[in-house]
Amino acid sequence: MDTSPSSPSLIDARQLQLEQALQLLQQAGALLPEAEPYSPDWLQGLVDALCDLSSKDALTGLVNRRSFEMALGREVDRVARSGEPALLMMLDIDHFKAVNDSHGHIAGDMVIQSVARAIGQTVRPMDTVARVGGEEFAIILPNCPTSFGATVAERLRERVAEQRVEVSPGQQLQVTVSLGGAFAPQWVRSSSLLWIERADRQLYRAKAEGRNRACLEPHTDSLVSAEEKGMLFAVTQQDSE
Template sequence: MDLRELRLDAALALLAQAGSSQAVQQRPDCTPALQELIDGLCGLCLADPLTGLSSRGHLHAVLGREIDRVLRSGESALLLMLDIDQFDAVNGTQGAAAGAALLQSVARALGACVRPMDTLARYGDAQFALLLPACQAAFGRALAERLRRAVAHTPIPTGASLRLHATLSVGGAFATQAIRSTPLLWAERARHQLCQAQSAGCDRVSIEEQPESAVSAEEKSLLFGPLPPAENS
């Protein structure tokens, strides 16, 4: 098949804008070039082009898998929603270039604080999300405070002489065996806590309390342990 017969202009333009190679244009009748095109487009769907973080769609797919893992393993996971305070004011007064520099700097500061197993994504215009698997309550709150402080202490160059300082509001919600959820509901609970932090004055953390499990160790053994041997009839 000659790829030149396909209408690939829009796809190639997207890859060129993202800085991908020009292999498809150089070898338009080569099957590996088509595979490279497909892989490149998939990469654009999984990543945010401005910050390089995971995309919102990719995060929701990961959340679904994490909910299943929590139900199987019993280990809780934490989803944090992080919003840059007063971002619209910066974008409006300093311009789009300053807003983009602010987002990229915040993304780098957040990325330097997370584990390889965590998933950090850009969730909205000035909003980020962070999934923390196998996360206990004390660790989650400590990390959320660390993220908030890291961004607050990061100077953000936006021009030859101008430097900005940003602050974050952070909200978080846990997924546990005791809470049956979906990615959308989990994200909504975390966003509710984010609104709580913003309502309290911004530049602070609000994390949903974990519910106490009413299931005893013996009951868990009966629910999730091996089946008893069948009785002879």
């Protein structure tokens, strides 16, 4: 295949309509490529910047829900292959609606950003922190021993509770969070949905027990579910054919 500049199968990069993409990056405060405009390096930098922008939550800079789901799927596969423990935690800001109702949505955004910073300052660089809903976050902690899960969850809860969010001059808010966590079953082919459901059940339990607390699925409950047994049987059956 002829890939020379004169090949009719290639187009001049200057014919591309990139104004909207550039405007989007500028509005997001992203750094534009420093290479010669429309050069291969410049175009690659533009693509990389757009990919990075599409994977992040605009308000907090954390991973967005789509990227979180992709990362969770990869972690499910990794745990099934390696057998290393991995913890998924779902985190929800307590009484967040009251913040918006009493102080306005700008104050609500400030609270969300403060909680995001607190989480980011507490977890490891290898962990994935995502904003998956309005006031809901998710954290994937690979290679997290079961004996360490409760310590991590409590550290996160305390770190958020220590924050004081100045929503207006002289007015500060203290916010708390509820957390729920579950470990992926090791050496078992599971699914992202089942893992999220397990963590969500513990989050609902934390809220039902009074909020501002962390509840983790007891290790004895982290057994293979009927759905996972079915998935494991299906994989085994396919391998034998």
